[in-house]
Amino acid sequence: MKKTKKALAMLMAAAMAATVFTGCGKEEEQKGSQESASSKEEGDSSGKKELSMWFWGASDYQREAMDKYLIQAFNESQDEYELTVEYRASVDNDIAVALSGGEGPDIVYGSGPAFVAGYAAEGLFLNLDKYSEQYGWKERVLDPCYEICTIDGSLYSIPGALTSTGVFYNKKVLEDNGWEVPATYEQLVDIMEQAKEKGLYAGLTGAKDWRYTNEMYVGMMLTHVAGPEVMYKVLTGEQKWNSPEVAEAMNVLVDWYKNGYLAGDDYWNFDFNEAAMMLANEQSPFFYGALNVFQFIKNIATEEQCDNIGFFPLPNYDGSTDHRASLGSICSFSINSQCKNPDGAAMVLDYMLTSDFSAGMSSQWPGYWGMPLKDLTQIDMEQYQGIYKEYMKTCTDIVKSLDEGDFAYGAATCFPASTYEACIDIDTVWFGEATVEEYLDNMDKAFAEDVEKKSVATIPKPAF
Incomplete structure (x- = not known):
């Protein structure tokens, strides 16, 4: 009992x-x-x-x-x-x-x-x-x-x-600045850097009063940087979380946070309604989030503003052109x-x-x-x-x-409970309180606990 x-x-x-x-x-x-x-x-x-x-x-x-x-x-x-x-x-x-x-x-x-x-x-x-x-x-x-x-x-x-976590974009912001919808990771980063130079946010999101927002971006980078094969092996226990491919994905995410691509210093000051309003008001080309962001945009934007919003998957870090989704x-x-x-x-x-x-x-x-x-x-x-x-x-x-x-794999859907909790702690790396290696060691420990408790869901195998 x-x-x-x-x-x-x-x-x-x-x-x-x-x-x-x-x-x-x-x-x-x-x-x-x-x-x-x-x-x-x-x-x-x-x-x-x-x-x-x-x-x-x-x-x-x-x-x-x-x-x-x-x-x-x-x-x-x-x-x-x-x-x-x-x-x-x-x-x-x-x-x-x-x-x-x-x-x-x-x-x-x-x-x-x-x-x-x-x-x-x-x-x-x-x-x-x-x-x-x-x-x-x-x-x-x-x-x-x-x-x-x-x-x-x-x-x-x-x-x-x-x-699936990806990129919401303001069509008018791109058009007004002569930017095309980015087809590659390099093009995406280039637009974000130009946006900062113009006084815009590179990208929007928000974790005000809710640090579980972190999991979206952990999952996004694992999907588009580490990739399907690596993450299938990790979630089935064939490969450790603390491995070179996963570490690279987390290092990319750390760079995003430090470079201000996730709402800059206001990551902890905005909630999703506020961030969605700022996208609608043309204060950034991009908002990074899952599909339920569509409902936030509907909640706060005019019909004309809603018509300006589009979505595309994050371009893959390695340059591959498949339109990868997070399960x-x-x-x-x-x-x-x-x-x-x-x-x-x-x-x-x-x-x-x-x-x-x-x-x-x-x-x-x-x-x-x-x-x-x-x-x-x-x-x-x-x-x-x-x-x-x-x-x-x-x-x-x-x-x-x-x-x-x-x-x-999306974290909220596919990570078992203890592993999901541990993934949120990526902010300890952002704040310099832990290294990527220490963070991933903790992920390995949490995943082992989930395996012992038999709380790991069946992991579908992608095509690779």
Whole structure:
């Protein structure tokens, strides 16, 4: 029993840490409250069996999209189950506490596949293999996105939307300064240096009150500097974290921080809303972030400003021209092992794994619902305009990269809990408190702990 409690305590800590990048961010979540939404009034007497899900404290337009395209749409699609979504500002922590007491919602929102492994090992999530076979999920979901949700070959969650850290850019800033969208790493760096000379920020982001922002850039550099083959070997235990290729990637990241490419001295002064506003206001050519940055831009920018925003993957450090993605899922959905109506919960998951659901949600809420489906590329892009179209186009590009095996690994999705926590400490290197070698030694120690706890998710193999 002591071992179980200790494991759950670790999971709770990891869950709290991951909240910001799976939702709108720490600041946005604090605005949420514990409210529930259903397509019917409370106390409905239709005789339907109840299904519950908790979600983070979304904004008004986000809740409207959830109500229209998930809650109402699912409830009206059949006459046996009634889905209710409860919005909670501290959803990750609330779920961890509830699960540890044998309670919680039927459908469990999570911060990504990497955090499912520990819960599944404790028997808190249902094995979804029979539902996957019943509904054909393996045939519909992109192979690496399906595989990262498995443990010892069995499925314990479905992936949420695609995510990959890359480069948001302001089209007008590039045009006004005679800059083309950079096709190589050298061109990107050259533009950033010119931007600094012109009094602009080289690039934008922000970690104000939330140092877990660091993980985005650790994952970005491991993907585009160390590369897929090296990171596959590292995450499967074949190669140490403290190895020359990984050290080179971290040294590049250290140089980026010191050269001011990550918002300069204001890295610790901006949050994502503030940084997104500055990109929209043409104060930098670039913003480095994951796909959920699209929702921050929608939150703060005018329609005209949104139309100026584009996205491209970070050019590879070695000059290779493949459009590499980081394998990432912005969240995950599982079924509580205590769920009284698991067949109904599986119907909800199946409903979410459709291009119609993804297309509808993304028409009102860009940045969060581009599901990792093989047929996502078949969605009619002409139904979208502006930032919505840019988001869906980006998702389809990532689908192609993942389908071709052209990927490495996002930290929040693919690093197990202790390893994820350790990767955040890259700022100790930035501040001169540790060397890259010491930082990577700590990563090796953390990864060994995760292996011992059996909390390492299945790592899909890229094409190399």
